[in-house]
Amino acid sequence: MTSPADPPDGAGTGGPRLRLLAVTACPTGIAHTYMAAEKLMQAAQALGHEMKVETQGSIGAENVLSDNDVIQADGIIVAADKDVDLSRFAGKRVLSVGVAEGIHHPERLIERVRSAPVHQGSGTGDGPGTAAPADGPAGGGGKQRGVGYKALMNGVSYMIPFVVVGGLLIAVSLALGGHAQPDGGLVIPEGSFWKHLNDIGVIGFTLMVPILSGYIAYAIGDRPALVPGMIGGWIANTGALYDSESGAGFIGAIVTGFLAGYLVVWIKKIEVPRFVRPIMPVIVIPVVATSALGLFFVYVIGKPIAWVFEHLTDWLGGLTGTSAALLGVILGLMIAFDMGGPVNKTAFLFGAGLVSKNPEIMGMCAAAIPVPPLGQGLATLLRRKLFSEQERETGLAALFMGFFGITEGAIPFAAARPARVIPANMVGGAVAGAIAGIAAVTDSVPHGGPIVAVLGAVGGVPMFFVAIAVGAAATALTTVTLMSTGSGTAGESTVASEPAAPSPSAPGAGEVLSGYLTGSTVRQRLVADEKEAAIREMAELLATTGKVTNADALVATALAREALGTTGLGEEIAIPHAKTDAVSAPVVGFARSAEGIEWGAPDGTRARLIFMIAVPEAAAGDVHLRILALLSRRLMDPGFRERLLAAPDTEAIMRVLGEIQ
DSSP, X not given: OOOTTSOOTTTTTTSOOOEEEEEEEOSSOSSHHHHHHHHHHHHHHHHTOEEEEEEEETTEEEXXXXXXXXXXXXXXXXXXXXXXOOGGGTTSBEEEEOHHHHHHOHHHHHHHGGGOOXXXXXXXXXXXXXXXXXXXXXXXXXXHHHHHHHHHHHHHHHHHHHHHHHXXXXXXXXXXXXXXXXXXXXXXXXXXXXXXXXXXXXXXXHHHHHHHHHHHHHHHHOGGGHHHHHHHHHHHHOGGGGTOSSOOHHHHHHHHHHXXXXXXXXXXXXXXXXXXXXXXXXXXXXHHHHHHHHHHIIIIIIHHHHHHHHHHHHHHHTTTTSOHHHHXXXXXXXXXXXXXXXXXXXXXXXXXXXXXXXXXXXXXXXXXXXXXXXXXXXXXXXXXXXXOHHHHHHHHHHHHHHHTTOGGGGHHHHHHSHHHHHHHHHHHHHHHHHHHHHTTOEESSSOOSHHHHHTTOEESHHHHHHHHHHHHHHHHHHHHHHHHHTTTSOGGGSOOOOOOOOOSSOTTSOEXXXXXXXXXXXXXXXXXXXXXXXXXXXXXXXXXXXXXXXXXXXXXXXHHHHHHSOOEEETTEEOOEEEOTTBSSOEEEEEEEXXXXXXXXXXXXXXXXXXXXXXXXXXXXXHHHHHHHHHHHHTTOHHHHHHHHHOOSHHHXXXXXXXXX
């Protein structure tokens, strides 16, 4: 009997049949997952091999691989663009590629899996739920790009509870245990219950930065990277280790997380004697990586950081005689930039140092301090569909933290989308700082947020609240605009187009896919010649059913999904889809494009067969997802696609679509 890790030579070329397994998965789990599964099954059958495919779609894992399947397997193909647990495949040959490779090159994957590396299991393999990138061109490109994004999201997801717990405990302890001082300050008595609660909250805040760094590293380099990642994050956040008054904050943690992760991956590739291998993941790698990263940060990165912020403080001191509005803009930009990081702390310490001589400067800082969390929290209320459920919950906590002047409440949003959130925070911070500067708002204590005004530490209270409100609104509006336009749409501000003309067929001219697609949602030929216009035309087509309550919101959500990765699947197919409260019930549309539309498909083909799927956020059950899985698989049949393209009218199109069972 052949060793499971060494498939018989000649398989697929007239030799013995291989017993192969596969796992397919994509971030949304609607189309690519099932199309890749179908293609791999077809290729295996054509080559004379056995294959079982587990799909990890939106409806959960189906056709799950059993322990017995794994034991008997000659090789495993993982075609996925999201995390897949590989620990069950230890000792087996595992080939990991992007899901698009499973769709476009299934025969090549079956050939390559015969010589794929043997997966070593947890501790010596790759990150949790992430396979090592396959060698050669089939494993590159988008897969590598996804590793960095998933690592960042892994760190953010673990950090969020620390931000929320720490921030809320600090806020509650200040609100219930703080005592106002004659100068307007707020002090929690030492040794009191509330002081102990405050200390616990401070611990949560202290841990959030190394947690972010550690779990970014963990997602890249697995367990050996956790220690260097966390210690590196702690060093980055502790400025005293490199003669800086403030640490590098969450931005420094992101840097150390990636450095630690990839450093560990590099160390793993070094050939060592066999007797050393067992202690590599638990002793050698963590010790070497931690020491190298820590010393690199202290001696190479840390000194320049300290120098930059020392001179930045001196520069700010030279601005005190300039326009109050300009100084307010600069301080607001700095406060909002890294939310508790070195830039933020430089501005804060500058204002705090002058609080007794020039309280107007602290007033500018105090107005800008709550803007990032208040603005991000407000954004989650304004455009809920742009945020995940976890982000919405974090947004409510951010609003609470913002009231108490805890700028760090916005860090989870900034860490997840730095290119959009940080500029939005800075816009709001600059606006708030400028208004406070123009109005000569004063703050007599080194703290910020509405709480200091409630406790009587602020002079010019009405304008102080105006500055905060306008700044928070500016941040929220900028955030949702950048998130929408970053997805290729102007967001809800886009003027709604007139409803599209109904399909040539009358409603009720037949229905398929459990009634989600009817004759009224079929268009024989799209007018649009580019992707965004096609999505809008399809949304307007779906709106004729009465199931779309906001066509613009549906378009924005569909384009946001496109920003995560094209829904152009190749083979002249595109399946744009959206899960949004802009629809009241699941609905599917189909249209053809005579010339084809550039959709960014991996195989370079232009989309001629376009299905648009829209389901409500709270869609009950998973029937529609199972139907979509059938649709995705059916589209892999060339004959089916040819019949769809050749169908002369809507009635004929519906007959072809009726083949989906």
